[in-house]
Amino acid sequence: MTASRFRVAALGSAHDRSSFSCGQEALDRYFKTQVTQDIRRHIANCFAAVEAATNIVAAYYTLSAAAIALTDLPPDEARRLPRYPAIPAVRIGRLAVDARFQGCGLGAAMLADATARAVHSDIAAFMLAVDAKDENAVAFYRHFGFRLTAGSDRCLFLPLVTARQVFGLK
Numbered sequence: 001m002t003a004s005r006f007r008v009a010a011l012g013s014a015h016d017r018s019s020f021s022c023g024q025e026a027l028d029r030y031f032k033t034q035v036t037q038d039i040r041r042h043i044a045n046c047f048a049a050v051e052a053a054t055n056i057v058a059a060y061y062t063l064s065a066a067a068i069a070l071t072d073l074p075p076d077e078a079r080r081l082p083r084y085p086a087i088p089a090v091r092i093g094r095l096a097v098d099a100r101f102q103g104c105g106l107g108a109a110m111l112a113d114a115t116a117r118a119v120h121s122d123i124a125a126f127m128l129a130v131d132a133k134d135e136n137a138v139a140f141y142r143h144f145g146f147r148l149t150a151g152s153d154r155c156l157f158l159p160l161v162t163a164r165q166v167f168g169l170k
Helices: 025-040 106-119 135-143 160-166
Strands: 006-010 045-051 057-069 086-097 127-131 155-159
Touching: 006 106, 025 045, 025 057, 025 086, 045 106, 057 106, 057 127, 086 106, 106 127, 106 160, 127 160, 135 155, 155 160
Parallel strands: 086 127
Antiparallel strands: 006 045, 045 057, 057 086, 127 155
């Protein structure tokens, strides 16, 4: 993804969501019908990548506050943390790329953007967390170093200190 081809910004009323189609009906429906309610209710924030030349929404992701139970982390990770019942996280609730833009690295760029926002937030969080929709999504996140939580085959996490290294953030 070239910086000049897309711009990422908070989703706003000027963004046309009607033609967005990523191939996952639940993600498409959420983006077209529910995301603005979640933003208004402070349930999640949504960020969209817009193609500069056409103003088409090419991808989006949502972020929200979360916590992961200490007991859900692998023992090697949990033993290094304070014994709080839950550890603060930033949840990537949804991440989708329109079918017209799939295969050009936009998903990875959106994950990097989400990571940068979490790393640079004034609100403390130890990790990124995500509930992957399917096995392809699990493979996508595992490619970037995400690990499965204990007892789950689709809930993954990545400590922000590791995420900084993966995405070259300061």
